Amino acid sequence: MVDNALECQLESNSEILDEDQILVSAAQQDTEAAGRLFDKYYTEILGYIYHCTFNGTVAEDLTSNVFLAVFRHLRQYRWRQVPFRAWLYRIATNEVRMHWRRKKRIKIIGINPNDEEYNSVPSVVDSTAASEEYRLVHKALLELPLKYRTVIILRYFEGKPIADISEITATKEGTVKAHVHRGLAKLQDILVHWGVLPE
């Protein structure tokens, strides 16, 4: 499955890399270019974080943190280490990770015992059929360890190749493949147990 997954949805990144490279260099000097860089990635990152959290308000907050951090550290960014898109996703992934940690702490303290992780605040799109289906998947994903959840979202919902996920999560490709595989197996078990998937 993992090898096949590598073949699907792969995209050529050379063009994107070149364009990003120019844009990021310009954005380090010029506010207008920074605006274009923001416009290029805002929707993508907001979407990714929304798929991770399934909560519009939280997604907005975390997206704000991501972009403020990105532009604060743009001068420190070095192209050779990691492509810009991967760097952006890495920061977003870290923000999501921090979010879940904070949520976990809140649950332990018991400030709001009804605040289940998957009990998201309804957003504009929650009433659609697509959201209802995704709500179920997301609820199941929340049962997985974060490292499995992250790679599955990146692989299936953000369409990232294993190589990109490897750069985003700063782990070896082999490890990513293993995480995807184990995560899928666990997720399937959960959905089978819930009666969503046949045994």
Next chain:
Amino acid sequence: MSKNIENIDKYLKDVVLPEYESHQHRQQLRREVLGKIERKHIMFSKNRFWKVAAVIAVLIGAGAIATAVGVRVYRYHFEGRGRDGEYHFSTEPEVIYKRTYLDPNGAEKTYSIMRGGSASVGAADAIDTEQARKDLEEIALLRQQDIRELVGVIDTEVNGHFHRTFRFKYVLSDGRVQTVGEGDPDKKETINPVQIEKDQEQIELLREKGERELIRVIDTEIESELHRTCTYKYVLADGREKTIGESDPELAQPATPLGTERIDEIWRLRRLNKGEFLGYEDRQVQGRTFTFDTYVFTLSDGTVVTHGVGEPKGLKTSLTESDWEEFRNLRQAGAGEDLGTYEQEVKGRLFVFNRQRFVLSDDTEIIRSSGTPKDDQ
């Protein structure tokens, strides 16, 4: 693929993903991010100002002109309340160009272009100054992106000299609307260092030829020393007007410069009407008579300063602070003579102007024309 996870693989590939969009969040975050990065650029630029100037000079030499337009964050702070109760706010002035030169008297002078903002908020009752401050900062961001609507034009003719101000409507992020009076948005101070240098060369030639007009004199007496600043108007070859404060060539230079901090404090005290008004006095400056309105201020370090602003005696071309106060009182009393209405297109929108005539106690004639959009009527 392992057979045991084929189902989940197919299932996940078929999941229809929900989408989430928030135009308001996008706009707010964009403004915040770009505001921060612009501020950072400016701070960075300060350290390598001359390098940048050199690079731009090379670019211009090669026939290329690079301009960068960005969004700047202005941080306002509340200064205090003025003479008619209005609330004054201002930003820290920022030096965007600075050059030291020897003036015609041989005195070392600094020519600088400062950027900053000040604003007054009129209110009959007490206002939340923190909210007003935030509003001003948001308005500053919207203004730079021209996210606003022109809703009024006010023309003021002082003894036949024309001044125009605009009223813009801003919709803030929380939906509140603020209407703000401002200068002409098309009239912007150049901040390109190369252009500033070129303008300076022209100004120096005009100064040598005496082709300038003394339009205002500011006398500041501090610790028994008179600091006189003469404001000259220079008209450049392309028609742009530059007003520059310089020392008086007919006076000896004071031993100690006033310093920016003291100058800022004096003008702040003047705005807030924190001084003792000594009255009007005529003084001869470079062969012309100027009428000075003089105040005494006590600075925060205890220094006493006598500060007078002199306008050319005779028919005024602009209004002093006390003139504006008298003018406001006349308007509130409905003392204007109605001169009828007319229509005029301003910046692509048709306005209907109501024209009124006022006369101040010193015979200054003011014609005020207030324009509102015709499509609103």
